[in-house]
Amino acid sequence: MRRWVGALRAAATVASGPCLESGGFRTRFDFGSRDAASWFPGHMAKGLRQMRASLRRADCLVEVHDPHIPLSGRNPVLQEVLGIRPHLLVLNKMDLADPRQQSRVLEQLRQQGCLHVVFTDCQRDSNVKKIVPLVAKLVNSSPRYHRAESTEYSIMVIGVPNVGKSSLINSLRRLHLKKGKATAVGGEPGVTKAVLTRIQVCETPLVYLVDTPGVLPPKLADVETGMKLALCGAIRDHLVGEDIMADYLLYVLNQQQQFGYMELYGLPEASDNIRHVLKYVAVALGKTQKVKVLTGTGNVNMTMLDYSAAAYEFLRAFRAGRLGRLTLD
Numbered sequence: 621m622r623r624w625v626g627a628l629r630a631a632a633t634v635a636s637g638p639c640l641e642s643g644g645f646r647t648r649f650d651f652g653s654r655d656a657a658s659w660f661p662g663h664m665a666k667g668l669r670q671m672r673a674s675l676r677r678a679d680c681l682v683e684v685h686d687p688h689i690p691l692s693g694r695n696p697v698l699q700e701v702l703g704i705r706p707h708l709l710v711l712n713k714m715d716l717a718d719p720r721q722q723s724r725v726l727e728q729l730r731q732q733g734c735l736h737v738v739f740t741d742c743q744r745d746s747n748v749k750k751i752v753p754l755v756a757k758l759v760n761s762s763p764r765y766h767r768a769e770s771t772e773y774s775i776m777v778i779g780v781p782n783v784g785k786s787s788l789i790n791s792l793r794r795l796h797l798k799k800g801k802a803t804a805v806g807g808e809p810g811v812t813k814a815v816l817t818r819i820q821v822c823e824t825p826l827v828y829l830v831d832t833p834g835v836l837p838p839k840l841a842d843v844e845t846g847m848k849l850a851l852c853g854a855i856r857d858h859l860v861g862e863d864i865m866a867d868y869l870l871y872v873l874n875q876q877q878q879f880g881y882m883e884l885y886g887l888p889e890a891s892d893n894i895r896h897v898l899k900y901v902a903v904a905l906g907k908t909q910k911v912k913v914l915t916g917t918g919n920v921n922m923t924m925l926d927y928s929a930a931a932y933e934f935l936r937a938f939r940a941g942r943l944g945r946l947t948l949d
């Protein structure tokens with residue numbers, strides 16, 4: 621075992637593509653002729669219709685989004701309702717994004733008219749306690765339309781898939797009700813399949829949340845926005861392609877001088893060549909596959925590096941924060 625890993629490591633070093641010096645990285649990413657329209661799954665149109673219908677019953681919208689992409693990938697359909705409902709933007713998974721970008725992001729969001737923003741980490745319940753008082757303040761300072769007589773707050777949680785909507789609801793219940801999970805959490809986009817019934821998250825004040833299935837913008841602004849959403853797990857990997865996603869991730873890491881991948885996978889220097897990097901990923905993680913090779917004298921079984929598995933692991937490392945805290949916008 622040791623010997624073939626050693627041999628593969630040597631092969632990875634010798635047969636590598638050109639390694640670029642820091643500063644010699646790609647300055648733009650070539651998306652080829654990819655069309656982001658094909659990445660929008662049809663069933664989301666239904667989710668969007670259900671969401672619109674439920675919106676009428678909500679006092680406040682809590683929009684959860686990924687702080688890796690605080691400025692892109694949000695659903696423009698929401699703009700229609702933002703004007704008439706109190707709106708709070710929760711940038712969840714703050715533990716994974718670059719904290720140095722927070723003030724710039726807040727300023728840019730403010731310029732876009734997004735005034736109420738909270739960064740949270742639902743795995744550690746960080747900042748989640750700020751949400752209920754802020755929602756109460758926002759609702760109380762705006763006309764409550766048909767709900768003027770009600771003393772309870774009904775909040776609708778919306779956002780693209782996989783941003784942590786269910787995790788936020790569970791975190792609120794843990795903090796305010798000392799209760800466990802009410803809604804399933806999953807690492808794959810689309811875990812929340814149907815619009816759920818109301819879930820109580822707080823006693824005083826009485827607050828109910830309505831969880832919704834993650835819904836992508838029906839029309840992505842451009843291919844790059846789609847790629848960023850895919851990196852954040854909002855679009856299923858196989859729709860976009862793990863190989864190109866890994867390449868785009870490497871491009872961004874190098875652009876932002878985030879070279880943590882070198883140490884993680886034992887690269888001697890930074891590289892802009894995804895195949896070269898994935899070679900190291902595969903070797904470091906022992907991602908190999910047996911391949912049958914037909915030769916003139918018969919079949920030979922060979923152990924080869926599994927680049928697809930390596931690309932998948934590279935993406936997983938990014939999503940778990942092992943490649944550093946990164947803001948893509």
Ligand SMILES: Nc1nc2c(ncn2[C@@H]2O[C@H](COP(=O)(O)OP(=O)(O)OP(=O)(O)O)[C@@H](O)[C@H]2O)c(=O)[nH]1
Nearest residue numbers: 713741742782783784785786787806810811812834
């Ligand atoms: N690092 C980190 N991971 C989180 C956080 N919140 C949620 N996650 C993870 O993100 C993934 C998606 O979480 P969910 O709560 O299922 O997301 P969702 O938005 O309800 O997903 P859909 O149902 O697909 O729309 C899960 O693997 C969670 O464990 C967070 O604050 N930090």
